[in-house]
Amino acid sequence: MRMRQTMRWFGPSDPVSLRDIRQAGCSGVVSALHAIPNGEVWPVEAIRERQALIEAAGMTWDVVESLPVSEAIKTAGPERDAHVAAYRESLTNLAECGIRVITYNFMPVLDWTRTDLGWELPTGAKALRFELDAVAAYDVHMLRRAGAEAAYDAATLERAAARFAGMDEGERTALERTIIAGLPGSEEGFTTADFAQALSAYAGIDAERLAEHHLAFLRDVCPHADALGVQLVVHPDDPPMPLFGLPRVVSTAADLDRLFAAVPNVSNGLCLCTGSLGVRPDNDLPAMVERFGSRIGFLHLRNVAADAPGAFHEAEHLDGQVDMVAVVQAVHRLSVAEGRSIPMRPDHGHQMLDDLGKSGSNPGYTAIGRLRGLAELRGLERGVEALSKA
Template sequence: MIQTMRWFGPSDPVGLADIRQAGCSGVVTALHDVPVGAVWSLDAIQARREHIERAGMHWTVVESLPVHEAIKTRGAGHERYIELYCQSLRNLAACGITVVTYNFMPVLDWTRTDLAWELPDGARALRFELDAVAAYDVHVLRRAGAERSYDAATLERAARRFATMDDAAVHLLERTIIAGLPGSEESFTTDDFARALDAYADIDTGMLADNQVAFLQAVCPVADELGIRLVVHPDDPPFPLFGLPRVVSTEEQIAAVFARVPNVSNGLCLCTGSLGVRPDNDLPGMVERLGDRIGFLHLRNVASDAPGAFHESDHLHGSADMYAVVAAVHALSVKEGRRIPMRPDHGHQMLDDLRKTGSNAGYTAIGRLRGLAELRGLEMGIARSRAAMRASEPA
């Protein structure tokens, strides 16, 4: 695998020198200062690429080139936004950057309800709790029909939780959910969020899937010509929130997109944390069955700690059998003769990073360094053991 880390640009407290010292040869980044829907200019891309190369690394993957909400809803102006998206792809290809991540999550990007959940060893992790989402949805946002999105037990726990929350706790939860997490493309006020949800009032799962296909049918021919692999990041978490549909949560949904849009540029960012929340997602099997579509890997792990709740666990321990996943990736790489970019995702806040301020939640240096070191060792062990087995086979 090509070892990379995500970098949020010149203002990121984890600098390029830190990423290089961690052993990475590549950087995953984006032009986060460019508004959603605007063209990434050739000059801006080139300047960012040169900045990274002066630090001794390469801009390996774009994460992410955001898809405007008008494209997701097929709303007013979506044709123009698709044209602008294609122009950004042309500019990236002109600068030699050919793996581009996107997502098709409505309104919200990835969602968590606690950014500093304390683990037994004192480290802090990102956590999602459905009860907290329900408490906000039903009792703070008061979305019409919100109660129909949750079962009776969740509603009861959410009501009890809300009854214990003071104004500061409500504000913190709301900011955590809608203010935009690291790498998110949007940040909302309460009123803005409610209006954004209203735009999906008449869009169900089937319609959103059709809209994703329409987007890909428009941009993939351009990406094919440019030699770009456009990789979709799965829904995070992989189930509906706030009444919004999800269309990239299961192998069935992902395979359906590939069947409907068979272009070679239509690819997958396999995120073992996002997909691993669902026990019905067979991650090693997905690597084997969808391997030719995988252009980027997010390797992380999650663990359930309560009904409807999960937290970011150690990279090697959790819902994903990371040994089996990396073994499948290694076999795929050997079979296809290519190295796939990988980044360790959502590390814990630990050691000296617990005393630092200003770091992006989930993207502190030491937690990701630990994850990268574990994954690097796992891959080397698999590769060396398989090479030894082949060498011992009779001629």
């Protein structure tokens, strides 16, 4: 059984068209209704409308990414129960439309975070990059979060101060926008004042409490998901470390062990993102494929490479600190053992070739960079398959 090849599509306004995705060799699409505010129900009519567009292009809507978990649920705020009820209703409507893999994350306030959306590689292509020094420069010198200095070591604080001092106003604004103004797949954007207010909602919520809120959410929705035959797959923290005083609770194999032990429902699953988990050298990705097995309902295959203290960039799909050959071998063994084709998408491609001159492309989601990644992963999988039969 081979992985089911998909790409993410952000809807009719996405500069990468469904036609482009079909030509890349995909049979499936990963999409979401980003226009619907967090905490509200996804109506059947809106789901079917998006589904019809995808099917008219000759593909199927295989995975939802994402059905957002609201901040009220994450903080156990006053609207929490109403938002959980809406979430269950959205799951019902998705199942009615035949969509049964639903991605979500439990990252507080911010979705995936980067500090540079166009870091130039030696080839002239551009990649996404995360730099802790830049985060500290923003946190300490621009956001001026109370107690921020305690989150960083002395060397990082020194580099961050120098970094901030060397930035002009335009560079500071660009950094602010990159970190907090919203990214593809992020349903909310902020100003610095908004961000500070959002952070205040997490005062007193440490990692243990956030993890309990996560388990409470799953205990409320998984029995319903079980009955519907849908799988909720959690996306790991990206990057897998606390940021801006916010805890992270889906960063390691131990975090996932706790999650699945506490809520053993069959619908409680994992989106295995090799880039997010692969930032941490203590995460053994092939072993995690083996360990979590049938919990894995969706795969994000991408690679990362450290390039400075506390910094990493999105590397070529087969060339980084993730052993992608071993990961695909483990996925192949899992697929054969369980007789299923797991949806996969190439994640966070480089901006390259003609895409360098195009405006409006979503960072990490250009056509050609993902096409290259998919082609490499497709070839790798065919090679692994052939060797397994030799």
